[in-house]
Amino acid sequence: MTLTVELIPLNCLRCDLPIPAEVEEVAWICRNCxxxxxxxxxxxxxxCEIFFAADLSPRQKGKPFWVAEGKVKLMRESYTAIGKSDREAEAFWSRPRLFFxxxxxxxxxxxxAVGIHLLTNPPSLVRGPSTDFLPVTHSAADFRPFAEFLVIALEAARKDKVKTVHFELELQPPVLWILP
Ligand SMILES: [Zn+2]
Known part of the structure; x- marks a missing residue:
């Protein structure tokens, strides 16, 4: 059996020098320009603009995240009458949230775990100087399905017996942030 890995040569959009792209990587900063x-x-x-958080350590590689604001219109039904969890959910989604x-x-x-943590405890996004960061291996195309997965996971984790969760998720286009 022969395994063939197809490598598509990529050249920088600005300076045209080759990008040393590893398999599975989907975003880069050109080392030349x-x-x-x-x-x-x-x-x-x-x-694709890449934003760097101000609190990144120069000694540690930052972690890339796709970040977008999302508005959730939630229709939640639990086995109990409208309870504490339904009210919590309503309050949480009453304003737009940042999805990471x-x-x-x-x-x-x-x-x-990281997605839920950052959705419920969003860091303030203040821009700082660029640093080295871990390879970006998930493209923005993965964003919506995962953001929807986070909504369901968050609602399922509330302390009641949730029966059904329907929601509409209105998302802004995701941007790439490098966070600590
Ligand atoms: Zn370049």
Whole structure:
């Protein structure tokens, strides 16, 4: 059996030098000119701004996250009459929330734990200087399904017997942030 790994040569959109892209990587900063870019779902290279958090340590690689504001319209039904959890849910989703989806390689369990933590405890996004960061292996195309998964996971974790959760999620286009 022969395994063939197809490597598509990528060249920087600005300076045209080759990007040393590893398999599975989907976003880069050109080491030559500093331009940042990402691959779309259909394999097209497009410019993509990368934001760096102000509290990144220069000694540690930052972690890339796709971040977008989302408005959730929730229709939640539990086995009890309208209870504490329903009111909690209503209060939580009464305003837009920031969704953070890990863009680096990690287990689904960690993605979920980190995603829930940041959804419920969002860090303030203040921009700082650029640092080195972990490879970006999840594209923005993964954002919506994972954000929807987070809504369901969060609602299922509330302390009641939730029967059904229906929701509409209105998302802004995700942007790439490098966080500690
Ligand atoms: Zn370049």
């Amino acid at each position: 500093g331009a940042s870019m990402t691959l779309t779902e259909v394999g097209e290279l497009i410019p 989806v890990p863009a680096y390689q990690c287990e689904l369990q960690e993605m979920l």
